[in-house]
Amino acid sequence: MSRSRTKYFWAALVALVAVILSASAWAQQAMPPQQRMPQGAVNQPSARTPGGGSGQIAMRVDGEKYGPVEMRRDGKEFRGEFWVANDGTGPLNVTRLALRTSATDPRLPGGAIVAFDDGKTIATIQPNAAKKAIVRWEVDKAGGVTELYGHVIAESDTSDRRVAAMGIHAEVELGGSPWLFNHILSWLTFLPVLGMLAIFVMYLMGYKKDENLKWLGVGLMGVELILAIWLFWAYNNGIGRAAGNDGFQFIEHGVWIRSLNVEYFVGVDGTSISMVLLTALVSFVASIASFSVKTKLKGYWAMYFLLVTGMFGVFVSLDLFLFYMFWEIMLLPMYFLIGIWGGPRKEYAAIKFFLYTLAGSVFMLLAFIALYYNADPTYLVDGSPVLHSFSIPELMRVDFLGKNLTILTMSFVKVIWVVLFVGFAIKVPMFPFHTWLPDAHVEAPTAISVILAGVLLKMGTYGMLRLNFGLLPEATQWAAPAIAVFGVINILYGAFCAMAQEDLKRLVAYSSVSHMGYCLLAMGALTPHGIEAAIVQMFNHGTITSMLFTLVGVVYDRAHTREIGKFGGMATEMPFYTAFFGFAFMASLGLPGMSGFIGEALTFVGAFPVYPVMTILAASGVIFTAAYHLWAMQRIFLGKFREDWRTSHALEDTGGKFPEMNFREAMSLAPMAIIVLVLGFWPRPLLNLIDTGVMDLTALVNPPGASQIAHLGDMASKALALLH
C-alpha cells in the first residue's frame, strides 16, 4: 500500500472503530436500565411489608446513584453534600450516618465529619423523601494529608440491614496547575504513550530524519525526570497508614471496568516512591545511552516509550488487574528491544526472557483471580457495593488465613503466596530461576541492559513487598526463612559465577544476581532494618548497576568485544574512563562512602538478630564480591597495554587508539555517580522517604507482641536515630 493510501486507511479505520464503539454505547443505552447492573453487585432489596422496616435506602448525589461526592473548597475546609433518600413504601430510620473509618482501622485522614444538615447523625425519612447530608473536611487537622478518598456509610432499619455507602472525595490543589500536579502519577505513566503516538504520526507523515528521534527520547525522559523530582519534593515523608488513605499519596481513583470491579487506582507510598524515582532516573540515563542505537529508530523509541509506561504503571498501580496489565505490557517491548537491537544471540535471549517471565506471570494471573473471588464485600470508590474487589488496600484488609480455604487440599494462603513468589522470583532473579538473566543482559543493547538491571529486577522484589508481604503476611512469616536462604544462595552463587566469567557484561549480570540476594536476605528477616535495607538496596543497586552497564557499553562501542582477557592496561589509554569505572566498581563492591555500603550494612544489621549464621555467610560473600570486582579491574585496567590493539580492526577509525569517553557518555554517567556518592555519605533523603512505609509494612508482617508495644515507640526512634 502506498503511503498516501495508508493515511486514508488509518483515517477510515479510526472512523470505523469510532462507529463501532458508539454503536455499542448506543446499544447499551437502548437497554433498560436494570440490565446495567454490575456483576457481583449486591441487589437492591425490594420493599417488603410487615416485620422490620419497609423503607429502602438510597444515597444520591446530583440525582445520580453513583458518586463520589466531590467536596469543594470552602475557606479552610472542604464541603460536599448529598442526599439520603427513601425509595420504599414505609418510613426509614437511619440509625447511624458515619464515615467509614475507625480507630483500629484508620481509612480516612483526620478532620472529616459527616452529618445531616440538622447536625445529627440519625434521622427518620418518609417515603419518597430525601434528607440532605453534609460532609466536611478540615484540611488543617489532617496532618499533612492533601487528599481524601473514602466512604460515608449509613446504617438503617431496612429489612436486609444492608449498609449503604456513598463515596467522598476531596483534593487539595497542588502546585500551580492542578491538572498536572494533581494527576502527576498518570502523567508520569502515560506521557511516554503520547511519545509513541507522536512517533506513529511521524511514521504516517513519512518523516525521514530518524536521528532526531533521540532528542525526542531524551527530551521526554527529561520531562519525566523533572516531574519525578517534583514528586520527590512534594512527597510528604511523615504520612503512614495511620494518617489515612492507607498511607498513599497522589492518589487517583476511579471506576474503570464496572462489570469486573476493576478500578483505575494509582498512588505512591513509602515502598514505591523510591522505585518511581529510580525509574525516572534510569529511563533518563538509558535514553542518553540509547544514542548508540543507529538502526530502525522509530521502532526502537516506540518500544522504549511503551516499556517506560509499563514500568511506571507497575510501581504506581494499586489495583491487581491494573498491576497485571502493566506487568504484561512490558514483555512485548522487551522482546523486541532485545531481539532486534541486540547482540549475536539476541533471538535466543529474547525468547528465553519472554518465556520465563510469561510462565511466571500467567500463574500470577490465576493467583490474582483467586484472591479476587475470595475477597470480602466492599465498596468501589463511588460507593457501589461489590462482592469482590481487585483493590490492593482492600485486599490487605481481608483475612485470607481465617477463611480456611484450600486449593488442591493445600492451604490457600500458602499456595497463593508461593505462586506469587515464584512469579516475582523469576524477575528478581532468584536462584534457580535466574538463568534468563545472563543471556538477556549480555545480548541486550546497552541502554536496555541498563533498564533491565536498573528497574526490571527491582519489580520482582517490589512485587514481593507489595503483594506477598502486604496481602498475605501470615504466609510471609511462614516462608521468611526460605526467602533468607534463597537470598544467601543468590549472594554466594552470583559471586562465584561472576568470578568465573570472561565476558565483562556477564560478570556484571551475575553481580546483579548477587546484589539482589542482599535484598532477599534483608526481606526475609522481617525486621524494620531488614525491610528498609531491602528498599535502600533496591534503589542503590539500580543506580550503581546503571553506571556499570553504561561503562561496559562504552568500552564495547570502541573495542567491539567484552572479553576481559583481551584488555589490559586500559588505565593508560582511557584514564578518565578508568576513574569512572573504578568508582563504579568500588560502589558495587560496597566500599564505605558510597551508597552500596549503606544497603549492605543495613542488610547485616537487619538480618543478624534473626539469622546470625546466614548473615555471616552473606558477609563472607562480600569478600568474594570484592574478589571478582578487583580481579576484573586489575585485568582490564592495570598492567601492560596490549600492543595488538594498535593494529586491530576495531580501532581502525581512530588510528589504533582508544578514544576517551566523550561528553555524552559522561553525561549518562554523571547523574548516577553524583547520587551514589551523595547517598553514600548522607543517606537521609532516601531513608526519610521510606521510613514510614517500612514501619507500616513491618507492623503488618511482624506485628509486635503485647509486651513489645510499650517499647516500640522507644525502640523505633532509637533504631532510626542510629541510621541518621
Place this chain on the structure above:
Amino acid sequence: MNSFSLDNLQSLTWFFPEIAITVGVIAVIIWDLISAGLNRIRGIVVITLASLLTSGFLSLAYLMRQLAGLTPSMSLFGGLLAFDPFSHLFRMLFAFVAAIVIVFASPSSETGAGTRKRRGAGEFFTLLLIITLGLNLMVMSRNLLMIYLSLEVVSVISFVMAGFKIDNRKSAEGALKYVIFGGMASGIMLYGMSWLFGISQSLDIGEIGNQIAMATAQNGRVPLVILLGVVCMLGGLGYKISAAPFHMWTPDVYEGAPTSITAFLSVGPKAAGFAVLIRFFEEGVKATTHYDGRLTPWAMIAGLIAMATMTVGNFTALHQSNIKRMLAFSSIAHAGYMLLGFCVFDQQGKQAIMFYLLTYALMNLGAFLVVAAVAERNGGNEDIATYNGLGSRSPVLAIMMAIFLFSLTGLPPFAGFIGKFYIFASLLHVGGRWNWILATVGVLNSVVSLFYYARVVRAMYLTKPDDKRALTVRVSWGTTIVALAVPTLALGIYWAPIYDFMTASLLIGR
C-alpha cells in the same frame, strides 16, 4: 425451557434472517445464469453481501426487541427452533464472519472468483450462503432432528468447499479425509441420538433433559445408557469444534482448503458447534459441575476433553513449518480454551465463551487474511520461512500479524488476553480441585503457545528477508486486515460496552 411455541405459519414472521439468506441463494443462482462478465461477479458479491447483512441486522433487530421486552423467548415451528437472544448473538456473528470471508474470497483465484474466466464464483458464494443458513439453524436447534439436519447441511457443504480447489492434490486429499471423518462422526452422533430418543421417547431437547434428570434422581447417578448416548453425541459435536480426540481432520483439511474457506471453517462451524454444545448440555443434559458434592461425569468428561484438546493443539503446533497447519493446530488449542469455559456449565462460562468467540473470530480471520496475502505474493508457498523479514518488506502487514499473533497468545493489551481472563475467571469462580487443575493446565498451555506464535514474529522481525522487495497487498484485503486488527487492540483496552451488552443479552434469554 421456552414459554410457548409457534406453529409453522406464525413462525415465519420470526424467521426472516434465514428467509433473507434463502432468497439470496436463489437470487445468486439466477444472477449467475443470466449475466456475464464483470457484472456477473460484482452482482454475485453484492447480492451475497446484501443477504448476509440483512440477516445480521434482522438478528440485531430481534435482539433489541427481546432486550426491550417486546418479544418473549419462544420456540418456532412447533419446538424445532429456539428464538432467544443466545441465537441472535450467534447469528450476528455468523453474518459478520461470512461477510469478511466474502471480502477475502472475492478477488482470490482459489475460488475461481478472481480469475479471468471467473468460473466457480457463483457456486462458491451460493454454497457460502447455504453454510451460513445451516449455521444459523444450528444455533437455533432445539430438536435432535434439527440438530442433525443443520449439522449435516454445514458438514456436507464444508466437504465440498474444502475441496474447491479443482485439480489440486492437497485440496482433494483434505476433502476426502474430511468426508470420511465427518461421515463417521455424524454417524456416531446419530447413534447416540437414537439412544437418547429411546430413553426419552421424544426428540425435543427439553423433554430429554427432564428424562435424564428423573433418571439421575432415581438412581443417584447418571445411568450408563444415558452416559453412552451423550458421549456419542459429544463425538459428533466434538468433531465440529475439533476437540481432541476428534480433531484429526483439522490440520489436513485446513492445509488443503482454499485459505478463505479455512478461515471460515476455523470460526463459523466452531462457533456453531459450541452453541449447540451449550444448548444441548444446558437444556438437554441439564449438566452441573457438582451433584451431591461429587464431580459429575459431565464435568469430568468435558474437563478431560478440554485438557486433551489444548495440549494436543499446542504441542503439535510446535513442530509445524506450514503456517496454515500451524494455525490449524492453534485453532484446536483455542477450542480447548473455550471448552474450559464450557466445563463450568454456568452463566459466567457461557458469557466467557461468547466473548472469547468474538475476539477469536477477529484474531483468527485476521491471521488467515494475512496468510492469504503473503501466500498470494509468494506463489502459494505457505511456509513460515516466507515470512522472513516481513517487518521490512511490508511494515503494516507485519505489525498487523504481530497484533493477531500476540492476541492469540493471550497477552495484554490485546483482546485475546481479556477473553482468556474471563475463561479463567469463570473456572476459578466455581473453584474446587478439578477446576484448579484445569486452570493450571490452561495457563501452562498459554505459555507453550507463545513459543510457536513467537516463531512467526521472530521470522518477521528478527530475520533477514530472503527477498528484499516490498510486499504489496491488495487494497481490499489490506483494509480488512487493519479493520480486524484495530478492534483486536481496542477491545483489549476498552471492552466494557460490548461485554456488558453480551452479558445483558444472555441474562434475559436463558
Place this chain on the structure above:
Amino acid sequence: MQVGLVHYLTVAAVLFGFGMLCIMTRRHAVGILLGVELILNAAALNFVAFEHFISGGVSGQIFTVFIITLAASEAAIALAIVLQVYRTHRTVMADELTDMKN
C-alpha cells in the same frame, strides 16, 4: 421366539460395530464410505425400533426417512470427492494419500 426391542437393538449395535470396523480397517475410499453407511443405518434401525416398541408417535420413523435422505446426499458428495481424488492422485487407497505431513 418373540422378537423384541432387545433383538433390534442388538442388531443395530452389531451393525454399528461392523461399520466402525469397516472404517478403521479398509483401505479403499469407497469401502470406508460403506462403513459410514453401515453406521448410519444402525442408527436408523435404532430409531425405528424404539419408535415401534416404546413410543407411539411417528418421530422415529420421520427421523429415519431423513437419515436415508441425508445418507444418500452425503454419499453423492463423498463419491464426487472420491472422483476428484482419483483425478488428482490416480489412486483411491486411503493409505497412499500422504501429501500432507501427519
